[in-house]
Amino acid sequence: MNKISILDCTLRDGGYVNDFDFSKGTIQTIISKLGKAHMDIIECGFLRDIIYDENKSLYSDVEQITPLIKTKKKHSMYVAMIVTGTISASQIAPRTKDSIDGIRITFHKKEIDEAFTLGYALMDKGYEIFMQPVGTTTYTDIEILSLVERINEMKPYAFYLVDTLGKLYAKQLLKLFYLVDDNLDEDITIGYHSHNNLQLSFSNAQALIQSCGKRNLIIDASILGMGRGAGNLCSEIIAQYINENIEYRYHTELLIELVDEYINPISYLHPWGYSAGYFLAATNNCHPNYIGFLLNKQTLNMKRIYQVLKEIPEEERALYNEKLIDSLYLKFQENEVDDKEVLEKISKIIKGKRIVVAAPGKSLIDEKNKIQEFLKEENSVIFCVNSIPEYMNPDILFVSNQKRYHQLKKEYNVKNLPFPVLLTSNIDGGKAMDFVVNYSDLVMEDPMISDNACLMLFNLFIKIGVDEIFTVGFDGYHTNVERNYYDQRLINSSDREKLSTINKHIQKYMKKIESHMEVHYVTDSIYDRSRSDVR
Structure with a gap:
């Protein structure tokens, strides 16, 4: 009878969600409870050539993992993963009875030779080796068979099918499985690692289990499906399926305890799971990180995200290239215009006036009375950014975000507003819009904040010679x-993990802004360097 095993990769693949920052105690507890739950294979994290931090599931030596698994369960195997090229075999100590039992090696096509060299070296040190090609779906049948031939010579513990793009339907997965199964040494286990972009991880796992015949099979999963983007197959769900349909083996109540005590709190700060964006990634054969990049920009609706994805060359879609997607995004946004006359008009409007920038932060409500008192002073010109607070009468509405423009267009007839609407040239506002300035002249080189609306407006002010502004609602981001x-309608489905990083990048850029122009923070802002907690 074949053996169906579950490999829990929460601490490894799930670690992408929270930058592997679980805390030492949490790592120990997760490993311990997975063992008590009778999980077959427990992945403890990555092995990398790094400076070790005991609170992260990243290790520079297997000996750093040993204390975390000191109560090894006989029914469980303990493993870690190496991304080919990130650590050498010479840095890995030989296997002992107390160390991890196996090492998973992941590699791209161009790294096959290097991965096999690493695998053989680690086998010589006593480890069970799992060979895991990234994006198996990008291989041709001939390439798969060639790789399987080398795997048969090597005889590792397992060879993996990896649906990196989360795009395989059961029929396609089984075709790939049968191709490998018919040609792979019968003693080598086949593993399956999926991503849940099309919500198919569980159904595909069931199809494999029902169709694997005599072949030993490993199914990868994580607690609550924890993993970047759309996430993974849920360990607790596949464990319960095996309990009810094959044999009772796993204590799923312990997995649910992990969900409740440790994984749910992480998900509140760093959410993952199915979304329309990751659907687009899968159906366009694109690496999910492309979608993550575009979603975090918070400027494009799904229609325009789809248009950007279509611009990615076919040969670049399966493997993530941040420089490429950043250049395509900026190119998509650019639409050069001659804005000399517009800048002159703005200069005349603001001449001799006190410039107030109203960003859409929550302090517009929390400090409403203070703002209204401040705005009573005459001789002010108010620029509202990407929104119109109901108690304000702006002199100019500045819009640099296509998504926000569509929201405003639905709520107001923007062309009939009693004040000018100033658009950046990436916005399709129609020919009737008179105030349009060049998008490319205002963006930052830093891709993390390249087209932040407030910073773009500040750059415009510097360009026309403004030396002093006042801000309200320029609060900074909270997780x-x-x-x-x-207004909650303005909330984006942004990656919360990156919000604090964005704050740091904006703080750094504001130093540059303030070297050209004096900025007064009327409402509370984390960018206000006069605050004691801001350096």
């Missing part, structure tokens, strides 16, 4: 997204 905007 609790409900605190980011005065």
Whole structure:
């Protein structure tokens, strides 16, 4: 009878969600409870050539993992993963009875020779080796058979089918499985690692289990499906399926305890799971990181994200290339215009006036009375950014975000507003829009904040010689997204993990802004360097 095993990769693949920052105690508890739950294979994290931090599931030596698995369960195998090229075999100590039992090696097509050299070296040190080609779906049948031939010579513990793009339907997966199964040495286990972009991880796992015949099979999963983007197959779900349909083996109540005590709190700060964006990634054969990049820009609706994905060359879609997607995004946004006359008009409007920038932060509500008192002073010109607070009468509405423009267009007839609408040239506002400035002249070189609306407006002010502005609602980002905007309709499904990083990049850029122009923060802002907690 074949053996169906579950490999839990929460601490490894799930670690992409929270930058592997679980804490030492949490790592120990997760490993311990997975063992007590009778999980077959427990992946403890990555092995990399790094400076070790005991609070992260990243290790520079297997001996750093040993204390975390000191109560090894006989029914469980303990493993770690190496990305080919990130650590050498000479840095890995030989296997002992107390160390991890196996090492998974992941590699791209161009790294096959290097991966096999690493695999043989680690086998010589006593480890069970799992060979895991990235994006198996990008291989031709001939390439698969050639790789399987080398795998048969090597005789590792397992060879993997990896649906990196989360795009395979059961029929396609089984075709790939049968191709490998018919040609792979019968003593080598086949593994399956999926991503849940099309919500197919569980159904595909069932199809494999029902069709694998005599072949030993490993199914990868993680607690609550923890993993970047759309996430993975849920360990607790596949474990319960095996309990009810094959044999009772796993204590799923312990997995649910891990969900409740450790994984749910992480998901509140760093959410993952199915979304329309990851659907587009899978159906366009694109690496999910492309979608993550575009979603985090918070400027494009799904229609325009789809248009950007279509511009990615076919040969570049399966493997993530950040420089490529950044250049395509900027190219998509650019639409050069001659804005000399517009800049002159703006200069005349603001001449001799006190410039107030109203960003859409939550302080517009929290500090409403203070703002209204401040705005009573005459001789002000108010620029509202990407929104119109109901108690304000702006002199100019600045819009640099296509998604926000569509929202405003639905709520107001923007062409009939009693004040000018100033658009950047990436916005399709129609020919009737008189105030349009060049998008490319205002963006930042830093891709993390390249087209932040407030910073673009500040750059415009510097360009026309403004030497002083006042800001309200320029609060900064919170990981609790409900605190980011005065109107919940403005909340984006952004990656919360990156929000604090964005703050740091904006803080750095504001130093440059303030070297050209004096900025007064009327409402509370994390960018206000006069605050004691801002350096």
